[in-house]
Amino acid sequence: MTELIRLSAAELGAAIASGETSAVETTQAYLDRIAAVDGQIHAFLHVAAEKALDQARAVDARRAAGEELGPLAGVPVAHKDVFTTKDMPTTAASRILEGWQPPYDATVTERLRDAGLVILGKTNMDEFAMGSSTENSAYGPTRNPWSTDRVPGGSSGGSSAAVAAFEAPLATGTDTGGSIRQPAAVCGLVGVKPTYGSSSRHGVIAYASSLDTPGPFARNVLDAALLHEAFSGHDPRDSTSVDAPVPPVVEAARRADVSGMRIGMVKELSGEGYQPGVLQRFTEAVELLESLGAKVVEVSCPSFTAALAAYYIIGPSECSSNLARFDAMRYGLRVGDDGTRSAEEVMSLTRAEGFGPEVKRRIILGTYALSSGYYDAYYGSAQQVRTLIKRDFDAAFQHVDVLVSPTTPTTAFRLGERTDDPMAMYLADLCTIPTNLAGNAALSVPCGLAPEDDLPVGLQIMAPTLADDRAYQVGAAVEAALRDRWGGDLLSRCSYAV
Amino acid sequence: MSAITRDEVAHLARLARLALPEDELDQLAAQLDVIISAVAKVQEVAKGDVPPTSHALPLTNVYRPDEVRPGLDHDQALAEAPAVEDGRFRVPQILGEEE
Numbered sequence: 001m002t003e004l005i006r007l008s009a010a011e012l013g014a015a016i017a018s019g020e021t022s023a024v025e026t027t028q029a030y031l032d033r034i035a036a037v038d039g040q041i042h043a044f045l046h047v048a049a050e051k052a053l054d055q056a057r058a059v060d061a062r063r064a065a066g067e068e069l070g071p072l073a074g075v076p077v078a079h080k081d082v083f084t085t086k087d088m089p090t091t092a093a094s095r096i097l098e099g100w101q102p103p104y105d106a107t108v109t110e111r112l113r114d115a116g117l118v119i120l121g122k123t124n125m126d127e128f129a130m131g132s133s134t135e136n137s138a139y140g141p142t143r144n145p146w147s148t149d150r151v152p153g154g155s156s157g158g159s160s161a162a163v164a165a166f167e168a169p170l171a172t173g174t175d176t177g178g179s180i181r182q183p184a185a186v187c188g189l190v191g192v193k194p195t196y197g198s199s200s201r202h203g204v205i206a207y208a209s210s211l212d213t214p215g216p217f218a219r220n221v222l223d224a225a226l227l228h229e230a231f232s233g234h235d236p237r238d239s240t241s242v243d244a245p246v247p248p249v250v251e252a253a254r255r256a257d258v259s260g261m262r263i264g265m266v267k268e269l270s271g272e273g274y275q276p277g278v279l280q281r282f283t284e285a286v287e288l289l290e291s292l293g294a295k296v297v298e299v300s301c302p303s304f305t306a307a308l309a310a311y312y313i314i315g316p317s318e319c320s321s322n323l324a325r326f327d328a329m330r331y332g333l334r335v336g337d338d339g340t341r342s343a344e345e346v347m348s349l350t351r352a353e354g355f356g357p358e359v360k361r362r363i364i365l366g367t368y369a370l371s372s373g374y375y376d377a378y379y380g381s382a383q384q385v386r387t388l389i390k391r392d393f394d395a396a397f398q399h400v401d402v403l404v405s406p407t408t409p410t411t412a413f414r415l416g417e418r419t420d421d422p423m424a425m426y427l428a429d430l431c432t433i434p435t436n437l438a439g440n441a442a443l444s445v446p447c448g449l450a451p452e453d454d455l456p457v458g459l460q461i462m463a464p465t466l467a468d469d470r471a472y473q474v475g476a477a478v479e480a481a482l483r484d485r486w487g488g489d490l491l492s493r494c495s496y497a498v
Numbered sequence: 499m500s501a502i503t504r505d506e507v508a509h510l511a512r513l514a515r516l517a518l519p520e521d522e523l524d525q526l527a528a529q530l531d532v533i534i535s536a537v538a539k540v541q542e543v544a545k546g547d548v549p550p551t552s553h554a555l556p557l558t559n560v561y562r563p564d565e566v567r568p569g570l571d572h573d574q575a576l577a578e579a580p581a582v583e584d585g586r587f588r589v590p591q592i593l594g595e596e597e
Contacts, residue, residue: 100578101577101578102578103570103574103575103577103578104570196554196555197554197555210552210553210554211554236562236563239557239560240553240555240557240560242555303543305543306539306540306542306543309536309537309538309539309540310537310540312533312536312537313537313540320514324515327515328580329579329580329587329589330578330579330587331578331579331580332578332580333580334580334581337580337581337590339590341590341591342590342591342592343589343590343591343592344515345517345590346590347515348512348515348516348517349517351514351515351516351517352516352517352518352519355516357522360516360518360522360526361526361529361530361533363514363516364507364510364511364514364516364526364530365530365533365534367510367513367514368502368506368510368530368534371510371513377538377541378537378538378540380544380550381540381541381543381544382537382540382544383550383551383552384540384543384544384545384548384549384550384551385540385543385544386550386551386552387548387549387550387551388543388544388548390551390554422529422532422533423532423533423536426533437554438554439553439554439555440554465554
């Protein structure tokens with residue numbers, strides 16, 4: 001059983017296809033693993049053991065009937081609790097949606113099922129995807145498998161912890177300001193924010209609609225590409241979906257070649273405030289890229305220094321509008337409906353009790369930024385900064401094929417360390433936010449352990465809009481070279497490795 | 499001078515339909531003051547002649563074919579309601595009583 005869960009998703013898919021193992025056997029191996037370790041990690045909010053085995057049996061039956069299935073058919077996946085699932089509860093880790101059973105599947109959910117992926121359950125997250133540590137979950141935090149007194153990142157921290165602890169070979173996430181790349185970096189995984197609009201938001205519980213982007217988590221670049229390809233592509237049910245082919249990410253992950261590529265180091269995403277060990281591993285990764293034949297130059301993106309500020313205006317503004325739907329009338333929690341109170345009073349009591357502190361903070365911040373008298377100074381200015389950041393990216397991509405930076409300024413911080421200091425928490429997204437504001441693609445790939453704490457460091461590779469394949473190609477080259485240097489995957493050094 | 503006062507936070511909480519207790523208002527006012535002071539940085543960078551970007555994609559009206567597709571049936575729509583009466587959502591009183 002240990003052998004099965006050690007396999008990559010690509011290997012697992014091949015082993016299931018060849019009959020060496022079955023979807024049922026694989027699913028059972030992962031369910032056993034979850035039963036053994038999730039008590040310590042708390043990656044899952046809901047484990048759907050019986051339904052997962054039913055899905056696995058269906059895949060095995062389709063295969064037995066001679067049906068031609070995709071490369072991930074029968075491979076298990078952990079699904080972030082922000083995606084609606086009609087046969088499993090969906091809470092976005094909020095009390096206001098406790099026990100909610102959606103009447104429909106998200107497009108991503110539907111496509112996972114169509115590809116024959118087996119959904120093991122729903123993973124923990126920061127409430128409504130607002131946070132960088134998964135400590136904002138109403139159902140308790142998730143722990144980082146590399147060191148259980150550390151956070152697994154966030155908001156998709158349940159997904160990153162599940163994959164790092166070998167509770168799943170693959171996981172889904174959503175990235176609004178870094179919520180896939182940051183947890184992937186601090187858990188030693190590959191995580192990708194695809195081009196905005198190339199993965200569907202239909203059935204994703206909304207945080208900031210102009211930024212929310214579903215994407216994959218995996219233990220290696222090729223597996224991430226396979227999952228990316230499985231659930232991406234145009235969706236008529238998402239009005240901001242891009243009607244364009246999915247970039248050839250799997251092919252790029254297999255190509256793994258950077259010779260002759262031009263790579264730009266973003267000057268503004270390093271220096272003061274960055275952990276020395278993070279910068280050291282980042283510098284080594286850049287030297288590695290040069291040794292592999294890439295031409296590396298320093299690029300200045302001056303507006304990136306205002307990205308964090310712009311994001312913490314735009315994100316909360318959109319959230320204050322999106323979360324107005326939680327009105328205690330049609331679904332979810334209702335508090336104080338005793339016959340004497342008005343709908344408005346019931347609504348206000350329900351929202352006060354159903355939302356956690358960070359969600360309330362962002363709703364109020366967004367309400368402030370959008371109120372008359374402040375709108376131009378805050379929301380208006382933030383939108384202008386967004387234009388400037390886009391221009392910085394456009395100018396940089398005139399000269400280079402991809403941009404690189406550390407994914408996060410520090411390695412995983414300790415549980416509780418930043419919960420009382422929202423601004424310190426927000427800094428975890430410093431390097432990832434520019435890509436969300438501009439809408440282009442970015443990937444995080446492990447580039448070593450920081451010497452001072454032996455915790456994973458991520459290299460962020462940013463590519464132009466709809467050139468996601470470039471990020472995969474560079475990521476795969478780094479991964480292959482480091483695997484040779486280390487004699488194996490970084491994750492094999494994690495105490496939860498099997 | 500603080501960027502935001504406790505009274506302003508109380509007003510915003512009312513607008514956002516959040517019945518916050520006194521101690522939460524105090525805590526929020528202090529935290530929002532720090533956050534708003536930090537995000538005000540956008541005003542230094544933004545310049546008058548820069549057009550705003552509200553969205554990463556240059557999309558205008560998007561249409562899809564006008565086809566009839568199955569939606570939720572009555573029971574599915576009501577299945578997760580906090581309260582149901584006579585096949586409808588039961589909600590607290592919305593309008594004031596007419597004298």
